[in-house]
Amino acid sequence: MRRSLAFALTVASLVAAALVPAAALAHQGNPNMKSVVNQLTPRVPGVTLQVLNNDDRFQITNRSRDTILVQGYESEPYARISPDGTVLVNHNSPAFYLNTDRYGAVTVPKTANAKATPDWQLLDKTGVFQWHDHRMHYMSTGVPTVVRDKKAKTKIFDYRIPIKIGSQQGKILGTLYWDPPKDGGAPIGAIVAFVVLLVLSVGAVVLTRRRRAAGGGGDDDPDGGGAPRDDAPTARPAAPAATGGEAW
Structure with a gap:
C-alpha cells in the first residue's frame, strides 16, 4: 500500500512536469x-x-x-x-x-x-x-x-x-x-487541479482500504464484515508491528 501511494504520487508529479x-x-x-x-x-x-x-x-x-x-x-x-x-x-x-x-x-x-x-x-x-x-x-x-x-x-x-x-x-x-505559443500553452490551473484530484483520489483509496483492514474486512469480503469463511484456513496470531513503523 505504501509503495502504491508513493508510485501514484510520483506519476502525478511527472504528469504535471510534462504538461507545464x-x-x-x-x-x-x-x-x-x-x-x-x-x-x-x-x-x-x-x-x-x-x-x-x-x-x-x-x-x-x-x-x-x-x-x-x-x-x-x-x-x-x-x-x-x-x-x-x-x-x-x-x-x-x-x-x-x-x-x-x-x-x-x-x-x-x-x-x-x-x-x-x-x-x-x-x-x-x-x-x-x-x-x-x-x-x-x-x-x-x-x-x-x-x-x-x-x-x-x-x-x-x-x-x-x-x-x-x-x-x-x-x-x-x-x-x-x-512569437507566442500557437496553442497558448497548457492551462496551469487545470494542470494543478488535475494533480490535486489525482492525489486526493489515491488518498481516498488508501483510506478506504485502511478502514477495511481495521474492520477485519478485505477486498474479497463483499459484506465488509470480519467473519471468517467456512473454507478459510485458521489464521495465526498477527505479529506485533515494529516500533515506529507503518502498519500498512
Missing part, C-alpha cells in the same frame, strides 16, 4: 518572445552559442584553442573563456551589474566603468558561460508597438553584440521576434 509549458518553468524568459542567433563570427570549430529560455540569456561553450572575450555595452571586457575551461568575469564591467536584472534596474558602482582596469574574478572552469544580455530582448514589460497581431510572429528588431575569439574581432548577429 516550458515558459512557465523558465527563469525570466518572455513566453511570447523568441531571440534567435543568426550568425556568430568568426566561425571557430569548438565554439558554440545558443539562446536559453526564449529571450532570457546566452550560453557560449568554448572547446577550441582560442580565448573568447565577451564584450559589454561599451565594448569593454566583460567575460573571458579560456581554452582550458577557465571562465573569468570582469567585476569592473558595468555589464556585470546591469545584467543581474532583466531591465537593468540596478545601481552600478562608481568603480565599474568601461575604461577601468579589468578586475577578473574566477567564475568556474567548465568552459561554459551563461549571461543575460539586454541587447537580445525587449526592454519593456508591455507589447512592442510594432506588433499589430498578437497571434502572428512579428520581427521586433535585429541586434549586434561584439565578441572576440582569439585575435579576431567578431560579433553575434541575432533577431528578436514576437
Whole structure:
C-alpha cells in the first residue's frame, strides 16, 4: 500500500512536469518572445552559442584553442573563456551589474566603468558561460508597438553584440521576434487541479482500504464484515508491528 501511494504520487508529479509549458518553468524568459542567433563570427570549430529560455540569456561553450572575450555595452571586457575551461568575469564591467536584472534596474558602482582596469574574478572552469544580455530582448514589460497581431510572429528588431575569439574581432548577429505559443500553452490551473484530484483520489483509496483492514474486512469480503469463511484456513496470531513503523 505504501509503495502504491508513493508510485501514484510520483506519476502525478511527472504528469504535471510534462504538461507545464516550458515558459512557465523558465527563469525570466518572455513566453511570447523568441531571440534567435543568426550568425556568430568568426566561425571557430569548438565554439558554440545558443539562446536559453526564449529571450532570457546566452550560453557560449568554448572547446577550441582560442580565448573568447565577451564584450559589454561599451565594448569593454566583460567575460573571458579560456581554452582550458577557465571562465573569468570582469567585476569592473558595468555589464556585470546591469545584467543581474532583466531591465537593468540596478545601481552600478562608481568603480565599474568601461575604461577601468579589468578586475577578473574566477567564475568556474567548465568552459561554459551563461549571461543575460539586454541587447537580445525587449526592454519593456508591455507589447512592442510594432506588433499589430498578437497571434502572428512579428520581427521586433535585429541586434549586434561584439565578441572576440582569439585575435579576431567578431560579433553575434541575432533577431528578436514576437512569437507566442500557437496553442497558448497548457492551462496551469487545470494542470494543478488535475494533480490535486489525482492525489486526493489515491488518498481516498488508501483510506478506504485502511478502514477495511481495521474492520477485519478485505477486498474479497463483499459484506465488509470480519467473519471468517467456512473454507478459510485458521489464521495465526498477527505479529506485533515494529516500533515506529507503518502498519500498512
